[in-house]
Amino acid sequence: MESFEFQNGNILDDVKVEYMTYGTPKYDENGLIDNAIVYCHGSLGSFSGINKILPLTFEDCPFDKDKYFFISMTALGSSGSCSPSSTGLKNKFPKYSILDVVNFQKQFLKEKFNILHVLGLIGNSMGGFVGLTQAIEYPDFQDFIICGVSSFKVAGHDYILSKFVDEIITSDPDYAKGEATYSLIRTLRMACLAEFNFGLSKEALRAKSNDELAMDFEEFGNEMIETDIYDLKYCNEASMNYDVEADLDKINSKVLIIACKQDPHFPPELDAIPMSKMIKDSELIVMDSELGHLCFNELENISYELKDFLSDFDDC
Structure with missing residues (x-):
């Protein structure tokens, strides 16, 4: 992108965005893509984090690649995109927030694909922070959020x-x-x-x-x-400064919260369960997986529940 402005007013020029797409774009009467689902990876991951859902992208699976168009980008701050390391700025890189990560992504979607609205967003761990923040700050930008092994704040x-x-x-x-x-x-x-x-x-x-x-x-x-x-x-x-607890009532999107009973980062009783009670239109799935915080590698175990959730958006 030509430039990006941070919340704190700092501006960087010639901004690199690493990304991939997967699936089948479909267009509305105005020629705009209307079936885009954005995948957001965890801390310091990359666009390749979307590999976690690829086993569920075949015909009749929840994330059928013939029904949806997936966009996965390396987030602001991670090395493949604009970051302290890729810019060479190191400790002179502008401080950024989760909202900056959201705005970076949103600006890219508009400039690259002319996307002004997405069908949904899937966020894993820190990617869940991004999804919830986006749903709060831009309540009409997406129809649904899938927030996995994540929380409404970093605490305790x-x-x-x-x-x-x-x-x-x-x-x-x-x-x-x-x-x-x-x-x-x-x-x-x-x-x-x-x-x-x-x-x-x-x-x-x-x-x-x-x-x-x-x-x-x-x-x-x-x-x-x-x-x-x-x-x-x-x-x-x-991530340490992330806290959207007071703003969860601003979310208009439908939210699916995926937690893992054995997650050492975000135990369901402290994070997912309270969050499901604070978001008005939410559903909760608590997985049982010894992978713990890494349970997104076993999403096929909740394939039926994912397909049921997404069925509400088949005609969107």
Whole structure:
């Protein structure tokens, strides 16, 4: 895009957006795409997060590729799109919020596809933050939101985790240099390892031997050093400050909330269940999966429920 303006007034020019499309676009009488579903990935993911729903895109499946046109983009702040690492701005990149992520996405949809309204949005983890924020700020922009393993705010243990990650990063004096150093790479690894315990369920972790866990822990840390520490810092801070609890009554879209009983990040009793009571037109599914926060990799287990929810929009 030519430029993007952040909430804080900062403007960046020549803004990169990484994306993919999948499925079949259909057009209304004005020549506008009217069956678009936007997929929003989790923290520091990419457009490829849409792979989680691809097993359900065949004929007669909930996300039938012949019925819907999917657009998945790498969010503002993640390396494939405009981010601290891809711009080279590092710690001089403008601070951004979840609303900035929403506006970045919305501007792209308009400029690239002339899309002024989408059928729906599927958001996983931080992508759920994006979906709820969009539904609050732009209540007529979408017909439905599917919000998975997510919440209406970052609070409690999850807030402390974010604060801990932030503390690890900013405690390194090399952070202010704006360039990769050996110390920063080691600090990045430590910050990422703080997240290790919040993916799989406690049951799945307990099922492994300590030797297996130690190996998984080591491999996770080694893989995560491919992440840029400035991308991580900015994304973590945006999520840490997310709270839309007071505005949930502004949502007009129909909302499907997907939670997992074993999710260590967002336990249903603290997040999904209260949220379902605060959103007037919402449905709740609580999955049973030892994948925990990663349960979107098993969406085929709720295929019937997803298809039933989407049936309300077949004629939209």
